Amino acid sequence: MSSNKAKGPVLIEMDEAATQGPDRAPPVPDLATVPEGRAMRAVIARGAAGPSWLGRLFWGLALGLMGAAVSVAAWDFATGLIARVPVLGYGVAAMGVGLLLVALLIGLREVAGFARLGRLDTLRRAAGVALVEGDLEAARTVVARLRALYAARPEAAWGLERLVERQAEQFDAEALLGLAEVELLAPLDALAVREVEGAARQVAMVTALVPLALADVVGAMVANLRMIRAVAEIYGGRAGVLGSWRLARAVMAHLLATGAVAVGDDMISSVAGGSVLSKVSRRFGEGVVNGALTARVGVAAIEVCRPLPFQRGRRPSVTGLVRRALTGLFGQG
Numbered sequence: 001m002s003s004n005k006a007k008g009p010v011l012i013e014m015d016e017a018a019t020q021g022p023d024r025a026p027p028v029p030d031l032a033t034v035p036e037g038r039a040m041r042a043v044i045a046r047g048a049a050g051p052s053w054l055g056r057l058f059w060g061l062a063l064g065l066m067g068a069a070v071s072v073a074a075w076d077f078a079t080g081l082i083a084r085v086p087v088l089g090y091g092v093a094a095m096g097v098g099l100l101l102v103a104l105l106i107g108l109r110e111v112a113g114f115a116r117l118g119r120l121d122t123l124r125r126a127a128g129v130a131l132v133e134g135d136l137e138a139a140r141t142v143v144a145r146l147r148a149l150y151a152a153r154p155e156a157a158w159g160l161e162r163l164v165e166r167q168a169e170q171f172d173a174e175a176l177l178g179l180a181e182v183e184l185l186a187p188l189d190a191l192a193v194r195e196v197e198g199a200a201r202q203v204a205m206v207t208a209l210v211p212l213a214l215a216d217v218v219g220a221m222v223a224n225l226r227m228i229r230a231v232a233e234i235y236g237g238r239a240g241v242l243g244s245w246r247l248a249r250a251v252m253a254h255l256l257a258t259g260a261v262a263v264g265d266d267m268i269s270s271v272a273g274g275s276v277l278s279k280v281s282r283r284f285g286e287g288v289v290n291g292a293l294t295a296r297v298g299v300a301a302i303e304v305c306r307p308l309p310f311q312r313g314r315r316p317s318v319t320g321l322v323r324r325a326l327t328g329l330f331g332q333g
Contacts (some may be wrong), residue, residue, distance in 0.1 A: 012120040113243035120237045123307040139173035159183035178312040196298030199227035204291030231301040
């Protein structure tokens, strides 16, 4: 029995995706050119990580032993020199006493720096409690302490006059603290923002132009420490060396706690030429991201050092701050 079906070629339909050739395949993303902000991430991680109890114990014992050894050696040296050459020995002893006095003054300055930083923290906490509880008397106490803090600041003189004139017109804590924020802290906020913009620009330039392996990390750390200390001085919290390190740790910890470390593609693309430079040059892309992260550190420093929380005043926008700091730095995109 013969088959009635026609014989011919067999056609097999294929999916459209299977018909695409290598020329139509999407390009493989070049992950090596994606900027990560390695330098600033290392600075933030290093600054936020505090020493362990074992490390503190080690350094305490080491410094104590070293101080005892140096003191005994200096005493033996001075007394032996006095026995041999009295005039020269007494001169060396006088120099040692002068050195101790200078060390004491440095220690007192560090203590005063810690006290000034603590005063800002106390004011910010008291203002927050007054706002939450609506306590007008507590708000008046905070405003009086603010007036005493900025009484000698020339940039706050006009605001102090307006605050004194209008303070009696405020009948609730929120209005009174809002008036103090606008009149006293607005010019200081402008100075702090300008300082942050300069630091972000400096970190971006160092990262982009210095090809050495650790130079960008060191440059970013120095620039950020200087920026944090300058922001604290603007708000009245001038600190010494130890106080600056404590303040930097507080800022980095605040940054990590608020989850403001990551910088996305929207942040990079908002900067002039950022999204293009990150594809063309890894160093320029790293500079843009490090500058953006520095701006975020600066905003965190403003929030930590500011004696009043943001209420009527406008919190600095990281995107706008980075755009002003880095637009045109590497050319237009």
